[in-house]
Amino acid sequence: xxxxxxxxxxxxxxxxxxxxxxxxxxxxxxxxxxxxxxxxxxxxxxxxxxxxxxxxxxxxxxxxxxxxxxxxxxxxxxxxxxxxxxxxxxxxxxxxxxxxxxxxxxxxxxxxxxxxxxxxxxxxxxxxxxxxxxxxxxxxxxxxxxxxxxxxxxxxxxxxxxxxxxxxxxxxxxxxxxxxxxxxxxxxxxxxxxxxxxxxxxxxxxxxxxxxxxxxxxxxxxxxxxxxxxxxxxxxxxxxxxxxxxxxxxxx
Numbered sequence: 675x676x677x678x679x680x681x682x683x684x685x686x687x688x689x690x691x692x693x694x695x696x697x698x699x700x701x702x703x704x705x706x707x708x709x710x711x712x713x714x715x716x717x718x719x720x721x722x723x724x725x726x727x728x729x730x731x732x733x734x735x736x737x738x739x740x741x742x743x744x745x746x747x748x749x750x751x752x753x754x755x756x757x758x759x760x761x762x763x764x765x766x767x768x769x770x771x772x773x774x775x776x777x778x779x780x781x782x783x784x785x786x787x788x789x790x791x792x793x794x795x796x797x798x799x800x801x802x803x804x805x806x807x808x809x810x811x812x813x814x815x816x817x818x819x820x821x822x823x824x825x826x827x828x829x830x831x832x833x834x835x836x837x838x839x840x841x842x843x844x845x846x847x848x849x850x851x852x853x854x855x856x857x858x859x860x861x862x863x864x865x866x867x868x869x870x871x872x873x874x875x876x877x878x879x880x881x882x883x884x885x886x887x888x889x890x891x892x893x894x895x896x897x898x899x900x901x902x903x904x905x906x907x908x909x910x911x912x913x914x915x916x917x918x919x920x921x922x923x924x925x926x
Contacts, residue, residue: 694720701733710737728758732767739771744890747771749865752892752923759799775890781908791853800854803847810844813837862895864905864920871920873913877902884913893920 701716714737717730731754738747751768758764798806817837824830866887874881877899887893893905893915902914 694723694725698730705733705737708740710740713737726753726757728754728761728764731757732761732764735764735767735771739767742774744771744774745865745867748775748890748892749867749921749923752863752865756923772890776888777891779891779908795850795854795857798850798854800851800858803851803854807844807847807851810840810847814840814844863923864893864895864903865923866891866893866915866920868919871915873905873911873915874902875913877904877914881914885911887915895920895922 697716697720701713701720704710704712704716714734717734717737720730731750735747735750735754738750748768748771751764751771754764755761755768795803814837817833817840821830821833821837824833866889868889870886870888872886873884875884876882887907891907893907896904896906896912898904898917899914901917903917903920904912904914905920906912
């Protein structure tokens with residue numbers, strides 16, 4: 675009975691994959707015929723079935739871009755970039771879409787230790803740093819064991835020193851992984867979807883206007899209160915906006 679159940683589950687999974695492949699091919703065909711609304715409908719149907727990928731988000735971004743819909747095109751390019759951060763084609767198309775936005779926001783420059791820290795920890799993602807920490811710790815264990823089994827002093831010395839280096843690198847990688855993970859949790863990017871929003875000083879209708887933003891602008895969500903999000907933009911300014919005015923990128 676269990677075997678039949680497992681077979682049924684596998685068949686349903688394969689069936690869902692096959693159906694999504696059909697939808698994806700249909701969407702691509704519609705895109706190639708410049709029927710972008712039909713392509714978007716098919717791509718979104720795949721998302722509703724719980725499947726997502728950088729390619730799927732990229733194609734959605736392209737479809738919305740062709741329709742001159744700035745906010746959703748940037749939104750899906752950014753989501754594609756989250757899954758494939760080093761893809762040059764995604765970065766290139768995203769830059770084209772960002773050129774269509776109205777807000778010109780200067781980025782706060784990083785200097786000194788902050789710039790050095792970002793440069794070093796940015797080499798790898800937090801999970802890659804964690805894998806590196808585990809790998810170098812295993813090397814440390816192997817070399818330390820080899821140190822006890824080697825007979826010649828030169829080999830023992832090399833194994834001992836190398837094992838210490840591996841241990842130090844492992845500790846550094848673990849620290850970087852922890853720091854990167856905390857940064858990842860604190861970073862909650864979102865895209866403005868309203869044509870124009872007023873960023874207020876307080877999370878209520880009586881708050882004073884601090885500044886205004888337009889569709890497609892990327893913000894970072896700091897906290898949530900009373901159906902409002904407190905946001906920060908690239909130049910460091912903060913304020914409150916209604917929750918429905920922006921869409922969080924990390925919703926998967």
